[in-house]
Amino acid sequence: MLIEYSKVKVYQQDKLILDDVDFHVDEGEFVYIIGKVGSGKSSLLKTVYCELDVYSGEAEKADVLGRDLITLRRKDIPALRREMGIIFQDFQLLHDRDVYRNLYFVLKATGWKDRKKIDERINEVLSDVGMAEKIHSMPHELSGGEQQRISIARALLNRPKIVIADEPTGNLDPETADNIVGLLKDITSSGTAVVMSTHNISMLNRYPGIVYRCKDGHMADVTHEYNSLDLSEDAE
Numbered sequence: 001m002l003i004e005y006s007k008v009k010v011y012q013q014d015k016l017i018l019d020d021v022d023f024h025v026d027e028g029e030f031v032y033i034i035g036k037v038g039s040g041k042s043s044l045l046k047t048v049y050c051e052l053d054v055y056s057g058e059a060e061k062a063d064v065l066g067r068d069l070i071t072l073r074r075k076d077i078p079a080l081r082r083e084m085g086i087i088f089q090d091f092q093l094l095h096d097r098d099v100y101r102n103l104y105f106v107l108k109a110t111g112w113k114d115r116k117k118i119d120e121r122i123n124e125v126l127s128d129v130g131m132a133e134k135i136h137s138m139p140h141e142l143s144g145g146e147q148q149r150i151s152i153a154r155a156l157l158n159r160p161k162i163v164i165a166d167e168p169t170g171n172l173d174p175e176t177a178d179n180i181v182g183l184l185k186d187i188t189s190s191g192t193a194v195v196m197s198t199h200n201i202s203m204l205n206r207y208p209g210i211v212y213r214c215k216d217g218h219m220a221d222v223t224h225e226y227n228s229l230d231l232s233e234d235a236e
Helices: 041-048 074-081 100-110 113-129 144-158 174-191
Strands: 004-011 014-027 032-034 062-063 085-088 162-166 193-197 209-216 220-221
Touching: 014 041, 014 220, 032 041, 032 062, 032 100, 032 174, 041 162, 041 193, 085 144, 100 113, 100 144, 100 220, 113 144, 144 174, 162 174, 174 193
Parallel strands: 032 193, 032 209, 085 162, 162 193
Antiparallel strands: 004 014, 004 062, 209 220
């Protein structure tokens, strides 16, 4: 199990935002987290990559990639994050350097030293996301969809066991959003799990996966009933 939460309380600035969360993710799974703005989707994801803490006494179990988040020390967080890829709505590319240098920076920062292996890995991930020809482009020369593809390539550099995508299609037009979700779905075929928060409810049927819904301070697995629920507020 890559993520195993049992009875976890999720806080945002000392406010309890999700109570008694049971959440499980295994290898190769494609997991959606839906819910209206402010329902706790992003806060939950932030606990997974340790941007928000899970407190002692506030969870029965909170394990991510074999680590107990309750007892995890600050100095061990970077090693945990190296085993996951994180994708944001606003891309978070470094605008003062080209695509190659954006990816090179990540590999150097995570301990890669051999220039030949670095170049091979960069070319590999760019090919995987259909962006090999953009290797020397600057971020401002790319469309939103292209920038998000580079963000996905960056997330894949260290062959993560899990990819966390927080509203990855939020700033994209519908066709581009569809392509990005399709690309994320393809990633799971190699055994990497993808956990994605989204308001893009139409994707749930186009690219089926496990569906969790955050609502009224709780989170529930609605995989088998979401088609019969009124999800209009979740799409806003």
